Amino acid sequence: MSKFDEMILVVNRKDLFNDEAHAFNGFLSQSDARFNEITKTLDDYEIKRRGDMEEDESYKQLVSYTIVESEDETLVYKRLTGGGESRLHGLHSIGVGGHMNDIESEENIKEKMFENAARELQEEIGLEKKDLNAFELIGLINDDTNEVGRVHIGLVFKVNVDKEKVFTNEEDTLQLIWSKREELKELGxxxxxSELIIRDLYE
Structure with missing residues (x-):
């Protein structure tokens, strides 16, 4: 199946941002009053074909974006040229994730979100659900300054793990790097x- 035929979770932008009253750019933490207002609208998710959503700015595609930490280090990965998304080749990321799909066995959107995020962690870096400690949703990430950002919103999770259990099955597409938090920016x-999260969360 083409990635464009994948059925994904989306939310109408007008509802999500309350007619732009709650719109933001950058990282929005759960301590911001807008966080609760925005996440309440996720109950009104719809299931749409990904290819139809890529250029439809009236919807936001829900994307999991999990920061993986082990003690005082944060996992950074570099996308190599073997990976699928050419626009991201050579770039560093602190978020492991991807588009969200409907999980019929889970009734509410919160459980669907966590199941999607956990699945991406297993697929990308080999972590089982039992390996995930202090797994929580800590904020949202949005960037309406470019065409890709205008059709996506990131649900930012954080999880603590034993770094010895982290690996990649795709050494031709991902290079894993553990970085002290205070040194994250230096990797560049x-x-x-990731830039926005490092700016707003770590600095």
């Missing part, structure tokens, strides 16, 4: 969402 060359 991040994709936009």
């Amino acid at each position: 060359n991040y994709e936009t969402w």
Whole structure:
């Protein structure tokens, strides 16, 4: 199946941002009053074909974006040229994730979100659900300054793990790097969402 035929979870932008009253750019933490107002609208998700959503700015595609930590280090990965998304080749990221699909066995959107995020962690870096400690939703990430960002919103999770259990099955597409939090910025060359999170969360 083409990735464009994948059925994904989306939310109408007008509802999500309350007619732009709750719109933001950058990382929005759960302590911000807008966080609760925005996440309440996720109950009104719809299931749409990904290819139809890629250029439809009236909807936001829900994307999991999990920050993986082990003690005082944060996992950074670099997308190599073997990976699928050419726009991201050579860039660093601190978020492991992807588009969200409907999980019929889970009734509410919160459980669907966590199941999607956990699935991506298993697929990308080999972590089982039992390996995930202090797994929580800590905020949202949005960037309406470019055409890709205008059709996506990131649900930012954080999880603590034993770094010995982290690996990649795709050494031709991902290079894993553990970085002290205070040294994250020095690595540079991040994709936009990671840049914004490092700016707003770590600095």
